[in-house]
Amino acid sequence: MKKIAVTVAVLALGLAACNKQDAAANNAANETAVENNAETDVNVATNDATANADVALNADVNATANTVDANAAANTTNAQ
Secondary structure (H helix, E strand, C coil), rough: HHHHHHHHHHHHHHHHHHHHHHHHHHHHHHHHHHHHHHHHHHHHHHHHHHHHHHHHHHHHHHHHHHHHHHHHHHHHHHHH
């Protein structure tokens, strides 16, 4: 009877140790997943900001070009 009790206790401790290792592996995997998701979120935000800055810059360049064209047309009309 004592052998059975000792065997059961050893098996229980062995299982408990295995579960702790699995928990550590799961925690590491979860941490990696969180870091990857955070990196993806930052990349998306950076890409959005870059795209918005490009749109604003292009609009400014186009407005400047249109102003220059309008001034050139006005100068041509005035010169006649």
